[in-house]
Amino acid sequence: MSASEDQVDIKDDLTDAFGSLGGTSGSSGGGGSGGSGYYTGTGVGGGATGVGAIGQLANGYGSSYHSYTASMVTDRHAAEYNMRHKNRGLALIFNHENFDVPTLKSRAGTNVDCENLARVLKQLDFDVKIFKDCSFHKLKQHIEWASQQDHKDNDCILVAVLSHGELGYIYAKDVQYKLDQIWSYFTPQHCPTLAGKPKLFFIQACQGDRLDPGVMMRRTTRTETDGESSMSYKIPLHADFLIAYSTIPGYYSWRNTTRGSWFMQSLCAELAANGKRLDMLTLLTFVCQRVAVDFESCTPDNPEMHQQKQIPCITTMLTRILRFAEKTALR
Amino acid sequence: MSASEDQVDIKDDLTDAFGSLGGTSGSSGGGGSGGSGYYTGTGVGGGATGVGAIGQLANGYGSSYHSYTASMVTDRHAAEYNMRHKNRGLALIFNHENFDVPTLKSRAGTNVDCENLARVLKQLDFDVKIFKDCSFHKLKQHIEWASQQDHKDNDCILVAVLSHGELGYIYAKDVQYKLDQIWSYFTPQHCPTLAGKPKLFFIQACQGDRLDPGVMMRRTTRTETDGESSMSYKIPLHADFLIAYSTIPGYYSWRNTTRGSWFMQSLCAELAANGKRLDMLTLLTFVCQRVAVDFESCTPDNPEMHQQKQIPCITTMLTRILRFAEKTALR
Secondary structure, X not given: OOOOOHHHHOOOEEEOEOOOOOOOOOOOOOOOOOXXXXXXXXXXXXXXXXXXXXXXXXXXXXXXXXXXXXXXXXXXXXXXXXXXXXXXXXXXXXXXXXXXXXXXXOOOXXXXXXXXXXXXXXXXXXXXXXXXXXXXXXHHHHXXXXXXXXXXXXXXXXXXXXXXXXXOEEEOOOOEEOOHHHHHHHOOOOOHHHOOOOEEEEEEOOOOOEOEOOEEEEOOXXXXXXXXXXXXXXXXXXXXXXXXXXXXXXXXXXXXXXXXXXXXXXXXXXXXXXXXXXXHHHHHHXXXXXXXXXXXXXXXXXXXXXXXXXXXEEEEOOOOEOOOOOOHHHO | OOOOOHHHHOOOEEEXXXXXXXXXXXXXXXXXXXXOOOOOOOOOOOOOOOOOOOOOOOOOOOOOOOOEEEEOOOOOOOOEOOOOOOEXXXXXXXXXXXXXOXXXXXXXXXXXXXHHHHHHHHHOOOEEEEEEOOOHHHHHHHXXXXXXXXXXXXXXXXXXXXXXXXXXXXXXXXOEEOOHHHHHHHOOOOOHHHOOOOEEEEEEOOOOOEOXXXXXXXXXXXXXXXXXXXXXXXXOOOOOEEEEEOOXXXXXXXXXXXXXXXXXXXXXXXXXXXXXOOOHHHHHHHHHHHHHHHOOOOOOOOHHHOOOEOOOEEEEOOOOEOOOOOOHHHO
């Protein structure tokens, strides 16, 4: 993979927007913008109007003239993320069982999810912190605290939310909020010591009230199975995020009251079985497979909800392969 | 990966929705629903209100009581998709250069994208069909035609759209439309011969007018780099989709007027270099890396747009590893 020379002989860089820029014909341009120190403002949020799995990726800053710098943690074209820092990093679990909102029922089974997830994340060397039934104010305080820590010696960060949800929203104990109100704290201008490192978000929550009845796969035929790196470089502020949602936009997310949610059961099983062996996207592909083929709702008293299916929705802006290599072996 | 026994000893399956179901306590349930033949209705679309990379995954059917069946193409827990059918499958490229909408400029460079993409997809054994400057009516006709074909002997389907866009919308020659108006034609109830097979969508278009100024990664320390299968089973209707968007929701997508868009340049380079070697998600991770680290806008006459960055946004509901194995070697 060789570096583009667009900076040198470029004719026109246009955008594919409605009413895009006219022909600005730059013929040369510098590759590096000067650093002006870290921007550590925390006034994140506001202005977010998008919905869906990740919504509109809005940030609090108004101008694009800022120039941000951060410490290089991986060579420019490294295939894998550097997962050999001293620590794996923080894992925050926001576990919501009870709500102040009268229409929201208690989420029986969520403590099973939470305990399972905490256990497998500890096995993967995360510094796990559990927050139970937080109000949005408290939740934001914890997120803000995490974003203000020094992650210099950490591989990555992980945030998991187990709660009720609607299309575009997740519920805290008291109010609903948009997911970008959490993760926008961790973009490089707000959290420079996580720049270039994986920022992982796992969300167990509904994204609507639609049902997926599924399709029955019947065997009708024989099936087969198949077996420049030292220079500074600039990365987009929104690179290196991964958001794994338990379900697709608009749809229900299922939870078993004794075993926990289908998604968290599957995620924990995969992390426990293959967490140190497979890369994250392959692992999440198998999480999708587990949820898709191994689960089906069972509510015979409610035929409309009975025998329904679910598929998780993984959105990745990762730029390298992510694998949780054994930590102890590295010391 | 062993099958769940939720059907047998399940206590409660609830959903994590706002105002979710009360305690329906099913204690047993059958694993399989009877097949009632293919549903081949084509009245797709309507009712879609979501925005973002994939929007709300809406389908035209109103009830969830339908029961769909399709032919099993892969064993239930196979790690990889079956890519050993007779044909790779259709690849439709919708290439938009000129528009009837007065505010939309011609997309200089899109023909370079289109030719590059067609070439690499042919190398990967796709049956490539190019459609230039279609009206939405024409585009839908082509999509509908494709969804009505018999894909029995095909590995997968691929649809690429190169056009202008806004948050939640893509432009045809005459009007804007939502992406789900394309891909909803390929869910199993509408296109049963693609059930259980990868359905791949590559979108080069803006998703808004926000700019990503990026962050400069500076070397400050030494960096390191790291080196039950025969039974019928049910899958969600929305499994096995992959939607690769050139940019994140709310943001610009950049195009060089002579070399083509950053995303398509990167996608074609990766497909050409590693298309038969790497799995799709690893390959797309490296596409993200190329776009993120190798490109930066160069519009010195327009300082606000100058030196901006871009990160693609990959949303996957794939349930198995996807690799374009050499076709000729299989015959």
